[in-house]
Amino acid sequence: MLEILNIKKGFHSELLLNIPYIKLEGGVYWLEGVNGSGKTTLFKMIAGLLPFEGDVKIDGISLKKQPVTYRQRISLAETEPLFPRFLTGIELIHFYYSVRKVQPKEVNPLLELYAMNSFINDTVGTYSAGMIKKLSLVLALIGNPSWIILDEPFITLDAVSCRLTLSLFAERCQNFNTNFFISSHQDLHSAAYDPGTRLCIRDQNLAFE
Numbered sequence: 001m002l003e004i005l006n007i008k009k010g011f012h013s014e015l016l017l018n019i020p021y022i023k024l025e026g027g028v029y030w031l032e033g034v035n036g037s038g039k040t041t042l043f044k045m046i047a048g049l050l051p052f053e054g055d056v057k058i059d060g061i062s063l064k065k066q067p068v069t070y071r072q073r074i075s076l077a078e079t080e081p082l083f084p085r086f087l088t089g090i091e092l093i094h095f096y097y098s099v100r101k102v103q104p105k106e107v108n109p110l111l112e113l114y115a116m117n118s119f120i121n122d123t124v125g126t127y128s129a130g131m132i133k134k135l136s137l138v139l140a141l142i143g144n145p146s147w148i149i150l151d152e153p154f155i156t157l158d159a160v161s162c163r164l165t166l167s168l169f170a171e172r173c174q175n176f177n178t179n180f181f182i183s184s185h186q187d188l189h190s191a192a193y194d195p196g197t198r199l200c201i202r203d204q205n206l207a208f209e
């Protein structure tokens, strides 16, 4: 369960988000909203990457009061992830293993799924946009966090990888109790997949559609 409690966020004294309370019980949630409505900002706040007024809780654990325990339960894959160009994909994966304290074999099926074995030992500076996107999705899944936040995960992914990713969400949700909070301007969630729950940022607030 993810709860947003009375959060307020603005830039340059202009209020962008004002969300009194909302509770996401669990499952797959899709975040919608026009350009500039605050989706990325909200995701970064929930992931603990941006300061804000108010609080967010995962299963009762407060981001503000128990930040370390909270952060172990959440991961964020950004729209355009930036990784050090001189590191290989596998080095980044091993870094995440150590941070998330999990066994190294965990992501092998994911590397197979996304056909990443042919480039995972190359430096990230040589990757295409889609290859970087796949790496960011794999990194977000490491350690099986309770909530995975994905900001535009389908941008730059090919059609096959998009379909694989949608199936992966459903499988993770069902078998690992992983919860997803996803923004996408593409209308993929209506096709061949349990659509999950839709939310929208409107008039600074977050509401169920």
Ligand SMILES: Nc1ncnc2c1ncn2[C@@H]1O[C@H](COP(=O)(O)OP(=O)(O)OP(=O)(O)O)[C@@H](O)[C@H]1O
Residues within 6 Å of the ligand: 011, 012, 016, 033, 034, 035, 036, 037, 038, 039, 040, 041, 042
């Ligand atoms: N660091 C910042 N400093 C000042 N303004 C910012 C900053 N980050 C975001 N903003 C502003 O906050 C608003 C919301 O931005 P945000 O990126 O959260 O929108 P979004 O809903 O994700 O948009 P899009 O659909 O275009 O990706 C925009 O007006 C943006 O200019």
